[in-house]
Amino acid sequence: MRKVWGITKRELMTYIYTPMAYALVAGFLMITGYFFSMSMLGSRAASVQSMLGNAGLIMVFVVPILTMRLMADEDKGGTSEILFTTPVSMGQVVLGKFLGALALVTGLLAIMLVFPLVVDQFGNPDWGIVASGYFGFWLMMTSFLAAGVFTSSLTDSQLVAGVAGVALLLLLWVIDWAAGSLGPPVGPILAELSITNHFVDFNRGVIDTKNMVFYLSLTFGFLFLATRVLESRRWR
């Protein structure tokens, strides 16, 4: 675990010392803040549900930029050989890097708590819905980050990793659009795979273990795939 923590700390420090991370976070907060204020001024609703829904879509584009360098950078910087020969398992490397990115996104989510606090100043938000929504958003982000780690493991090009990450997350975001038209048996499967469908309950104040298991499975699945891809380099 100490090895994982070491990698996590290194990744987090890399983010903290990189101007791009600040620019990315600032850009995200600007767009999210715009959606938040527009929703609040337009509907006068004392809630952050709309803001969280929009923020999820923005993260489809932000997360792959955050994660694209995680694995691809090791190849480009020539450090992958060192990494692969150290007494650290691939799983530990992947987990450490994932947790580093997750720590950054968790910090971002903490900053986003400003929005419900603003609502509380001028209205009476349902804090149960806020808590459930933020928890669901955090879980959704874990699966986003894992998907980003996976696409980053596929290539040594950061650009390709980023584009692939966006494509993958966007596909998971819209995959249920076709569910209604296709009908059974494919339609329900697509609806179940939708990353947004599982967030709906959270964002209206309902925590369902089924949705938690979905996000955790997705997270584990992508991290596992990333590990398999990296391990395959040893024998390919």
Place this chain on the structure above:
Amino acid sequence: MKRNESRKFDPRSLLGILALVALMATALAFLVYEGRGSGVRIAGTAAVVLVIAYLASGGLGQLDFFRSRRFFRGSASTVYTITVIAILVVINALASQTNIRWDLTQEGMFTLSDQTVAILRELEEDVHITAFFPEGSAISEEVDTLLTEYQYYSPHIHVRFVDPEREPAVARQYEVTRIYTTIVESGGQKRAINAQNLYDLSGYTGNDPSEIHFRGEQTFTRTIMQLTQNIEANIYFITGHGEADLYGEYSSLRAYATGEGYTLRQWNPGRDGDIPDEADIVVLAGPTRDLHPREAENIRDFVDRGGRLLILAGAAPGDEGRFPNFDSLAEHLGVAMRSDAVADPARAYYMDAFSPVPRMDYHPVTSNLIDSELLVVLPLTRSMYALDDYSGEYEANRLLFSSPEAWSETNMASPSPSEAEASGVLPLGFAVSRPDGEADEEAAEGESGEPVAIILGSSAFLENDLFGFQGNSDLFMSSLQWLMDRPELIAIGPKRPVPRQVFLSPDQGRLVFYGGTLALPFVVLLVGGVVWFRRRNL
């Protein structure tokens, strides 16, 4: 030399590629045609033939790759990966079946009542709910959310949403002619629920949509209960004497009451015979001709045997003596009908004196209306009074009455009070009950023994154009509920969410906008700048 040989074209490779293409075509055809059709059979047969031909030709054997160490490690890795993914799929499937939900909303908006949960947990037969709603509509979301909770408590609840514009054939199959209709089926029976059955409009003043409350749980639970427990509530509307038509001026009433779980039928005693035993309530709605003596006797016997009667009389100015059998039926219940039309200029609907807005006595039938401050308008209503010298077994309690300025008009062509006509506070409706041993105790709470009949002076207040007016439909439904006297027809209150609004002055609005859009990102950039500057100068 060997390399060049290996690059030579081998027809068996083509066979392998064709087999692969055929397999993919089969999978695609299976998905497109949902496993049916000749396309699947043709592609499937071709794939099988090509694969066998490829294997028979020793296709696999020509590829050194398949014998390599890489192939075996890759295969092992692939099997391992597929196994893990399969386990994840199984875990998710199990999680869907055994999930636990927590409703964190302060008002418990997604928590079903104990009655609903108990009914759902005891369900033993499948209930199919097909909702015909346009995709993305607000009502669709509300119903979807509610029925998702139902499905959580019972695997027997099957829900399907159909957009009638995109799937008109399905709508025709279910004989659905109105959008926002939901069909609930179980055990070979089905009921239609309309949008108006899903909302409580009693507090709606016409301005604030938040005054409309969703009461879908009440409607769906009651319907499921009635279908699965075979609870019948048969209402027979007598016809043959010019009564209101369930498929004409009472069609809104029919749709609404059907959605509330009642079965409405029209019954012409002259054609269909005596009232059947399965009838729970018989309704006489605005007869314009008198009943035949035998028909009146049949209804009287029905009531004396424990059947329930709803009389919606309708104005009859100057018709003294034209309805002897109808009048005798009312008198059997202790109420005498006047042959008049009530004029009440002091409490009239849009200054039409012949459309009184009556006051109400507190009674189980009217209590909800009084509590909700809902009005009822009774156009063309007849007045009535309790017989002083009544010696029958029933007891009539006044429900509705006019203002003191009202009078009983016998000539609507020249409406004005005359000494020959009754005036002052005129009763416009009675609830008739059969006193019993418990009557005295119940009377103290506004109850009055076993329900027998309700007599109202107007039938026009339930016609399509007035059915939705404030408390009109509520008066009708509460009359049915009181007459049914069935505790199993449960009432689950609608969810009433606390309005959650923000109140911002223009200055505060600008503060939220600029603060949310610019201040927060600026702070983050500032911190980033400081960190970067310090790192650069290390």
